[in-house]
Amino acid sequence: MSLLPTKKPKVTFEEVEQKRRAFAAALKEFTAQKGRYHHPAPELSADKLAGCEVLPNRLALLDRLPKGGAIAEVGVDRGDFSLEILNRCQPSKLHLFDIDMTRLTNKAVLAAVAQRGSPVKTHAGDSSTNMRKVPDGYFDVIYIDGDHDYEGVKRDIEAAVPKLKPEGALIFNDYSVWSPVGMFHCGVARAVHEFCRDNPWKFRYLALQSMMYNDVMLVRA
Numbered sequence: 597m598s599l600l601p602t603k604k605p606k607v608t609f610e611e612v613e614q615k616r617r618a619f620a621a622a623l624k625e626f627t628a629q630k631g632r633y634h635h636p637a638p639e640l641s642a643d644k645l646a647g648c649e650v651l652p653n654r655l656a657l658l659d660r661l662p663k664g665g666a667i668a669e670v671g672v673d674r675g676d677f678s679l680e681i682l683n684r685c686q687p688s689k690l691h692l693f694d695i696d697m698t699r700l701t702n703k704a705v706l707a708a709v710a711q712r713g714s715p716v717k718t719h720a721g722d723s724s725t726n727m728r729k730v731p732d733g734y735f736d737v738i739y740i741d742g743d744h745d746y747e748g749v750k751r752d753i754e755a756a757v758p759k760l761k762p763e764g765a766l767i768f769n770d771y772s773v774w775s776p777v778g779m780f781h782c783g784v785a786r787a788v789h790e791f792c793r794d795n796p797w798k799f800r801y802l803a804l805q806s807m808m809y810n811d812v813m814l815v816r817a
Contacts, residue, residue, distance in 0.1 A: 635746065635781065637773055637789040640799075644792050644817075648799040654811040657767065657803040658684040665736030668693060668759070670723045670752055671743075671769070675702030681739070682708060682716070690716045691730070693723040693742070724748075724755035732758045741769035746783025753791050762816070765800065771812040788812060 623633055651657050658680060661667075667687040669678055672694040679702055681690060692700070692709075697720035700706065708716045719726040723742045738756045742748065749768075756766060772782045792798065796817045803811040 635773060635783070635786055637785040638793060640789055640793055644798045646798070649801050651801055651803040653805065654769070654803045655680060655684070657801050657811055657813060660801065661685050661737060661765075664688050666734060667691070668727070668730075668735050668738045668756075669741070670694075670727070670739065670756070671741035672697070672700055672718075675700045675705035677741075678702065678705045678716075685737075688715055691719060691735075692716065693719045693726055695721065695723065695742075724751040727752070727755040727759060730759050733761050734759050735764055736761055737765050737767060739767045739769070744770055744775075744780075744782045744784055746781075746787055749783050749787035750791075753787060764815075766797075766814045768812050768814075769809070771802075771810045772808060775809075776807060788814070 626633060651660070654677075661684075663686045665685065665687055666689040667681055667685060668691045669681060670693045672678055672692045675692070678690070678692055678700075681687065682705070692705075694700065697718050700709075700718070705716070708714055709718055727738075735756075738760060740749070740752050740756065742752055753766070760766070768784055768788050770782055770784050771788060773785045774780075775782050792814060797814045798817045799812060800815045801811075801813040803813075805811070
């Protein structure tokens with residue numbers, strides 16, 4: 597008898613497709629019964645999009661930001677994008693917010709955090725709670741990639757806006773209503789559109805991503 601572990605059979609493309617078709621059929625039946633599953637973003641007026649420039653990716657967006665500003669990144673994960681911010685934007689201050697800072701494993705970012713007098717600071721815990729502890733008018737840019745739930749995005753927006761300088765910008769990652777990879781509701785686009793619709797803010801950049809996990813940057817109108 598072999599003592600080697602038994603390998604589980606691979607899931608095939610057709611098996612995944614069968615599950616997708618079953619989900620689509622269930623969703624069709626649910627909506628036919630007046631059930632609401634998706635939560636679309638409200639349409640924006642043309643003036644909210646006037647002057648918005650489309651960029652090939654979010655790194656190109658970073659390259660458009662002024663050098664030497666004070667930047668916050670909400671949602672850090674391993675810290676790989678934090679390093680891009682450091683290298684491309686050369687911020688005077690970089691504040692990193694994450695619910696669990698133990699996930700930050702990028703060695704270059706960890707080394708920057710550990711330096712005496714470093715401009716890089718970490719904030720572990722709820723991002724909206726920690727953001728409220730920062731002085732008002734402190735940041736030039738706040739990059740939001742935290743809780744993608746609609747209510748979570750709204751909390752991050754409400755906490756972030758007072759902390760921006762008058763000419764400051766808000767950037768949102770995963771600007772979508774649905775995650776095609778994770779198969780979950782994404783509240784970013786809905787929260788962003790509602791905020792932009794109800795406040796004097798407008799789109800400045802839309803940075804594309806290959807799976808349409810796009811970034812969008814807002815500035816005051």
